[in-house]
Amino acid sequence: MVENKTEPGPDAKIQNEQVRSMEDVLKEYLPEESSFQETVLKAMNYSVLSGGKRIRPQMMEQAYRLFGGSGKEIEPFLAAIEMIHSYSLVHDDLPAMDNDTLRRGRPTTWTVYGEAMGILAGDGLLTYAFETCTKAFAMTEHPDRVGNAIRILAQKAGISGMVGGQTVDVELTGKPVSEEQLDFIYRLKTSALLEASLMIGAVLAGAEEEQVDRMEKVASDIGLAFQIQDDILDVTSTEEELGKPIGSDERNQKTTYVSLHGLSAAKAEVKRLSERAIKTLETLPGDSTFFRTFIRKLESRSH
Template sequence: MNIKTYLSNQKAVVERALEQYMLVADGPFAAHFEAMRYSLFAGGKRLRPILCLAAGQAVSGETDNSENLLPIACALECIHTYSLIHDDLPAMDDDDLRRGKATNHVLYGEAGAILAGDGLLTYAFDLLSNERLGNLDAARRLKIINIIARAAGPEGMVGGQALDIASENTSYPFEVLQTIHRNKTGALITGSIQAGAIASHCSEDELRQLTAYGDNVGLAFQIIDDLLDATATTEELGKTAGSDEERGKATYPAYFGIEKTRSLARQAVDRALESLTGFDNQAEPLRALARYIYTRGN
């Protein structure tokens, strides 16, 4: 399949859904909603929502299951965007550029950016728990909410971010580096895939295989992110290049060097592809996405 066409088409689907579900900058909270919308619609690959949709297709065989999947996909993008807003804050990574545009706090101030992130995170769970959105039974909806909350929380993304900051400019064992990557980035990617699969009525065996896929794709994504930070330009990335080294962050290139890092990313992608052997052609988007993650340039 043509992965560029697939990504473009699926991104358009997600963008339309975000416009449908997102709060409009109007009324007494207009300035707050505007700050939320600024970062949510500032570009991006929409990879987590697309992985959610692709996992649903791998299970159901349906290319359009928007009633159940799109509210979940949009919630995932809200959570991801909140994490980027907070990650860019002066107290965190202190970045002024994201996706080639000014970061949220540059335009709306630190307090405005913190609240925009808070708003997106909590609104995500409004979308996930709203019984008027989708046709999910209560048990399935609750399971999806729990999976995403754990993926985004203190034993997932937030925990990984905390460990990432604590490890700056320190001598860390490889196990710490692995834990950072599997949680800071990998947890929400795996959760996106699990949520799409559960919403599409997957079996336990399918969930196990897709979880293995997500774990390895998430690891590969962050390894490649480390690699790009060390090798690409600011213009190519749309954010400040070389910031990981400058801040003394725990990264694969710092630990293994460039070529070994590239090899480890390839191995993670190969493991992800191997985990899909029980699926037929309906999982081809997931296979193509794994290969794309390895070859992406930003």
């Protein structure tokens, strides 16, 4: 990969500071690599600390700030959402799933530690995420909010959310997929964790139920737009830009929004969903600049 030696501008410097801060939070809550199970702990930490945009924890934190949150009880959830996202990627890369050997420009977890350890690392991250969440009970005067946040995380990560979407995705690989089925897969497989991020941030800050529902709708549209943009990049980007193999959807005989509707329609749908998310944000209190900026960048991202 060619090194970019251009001096970063103010926005990039601010973003880098945010990423470093998020990395510190993640490192604080990751398990120590010791004892007889050291190998799986190393595989877990390798998976989480292998880079990435940290979109979900950043969005969770910003949702928390949007509704006036200022405590530390958000931190265990920031770490937990990234652990769950990382576990899903570890399992996605396995030979039985997408059989990918490159993720974020580095060898995938299973290629480094073996397939069996890749499975166990994913299992470990999922369960450790919920163990981590429970630490928030000791950091707040509102334990009911923490309990509600854990419920949301479990629902969005499980059979009614991400796992449910992945199940349908696997079952329909290589088979004709309708627009309704594809929308179902995308909203559960991709949008669900983004929904959890925004909802948990709002819940922990004490947002009203209707406001939490609106944040869920914002995240749903962002997640769907994000996944369609991924489909676009899978056919228009390069391995160097994306940090993972391109053309994997076609290789794995997966129906995508691009293969179903074409490139132009896919780009138009990303635009439509983005505009709808911004309109919903306008009905909420607080400064939503972060989310509006993120949505605009989403429309033009190249990796």
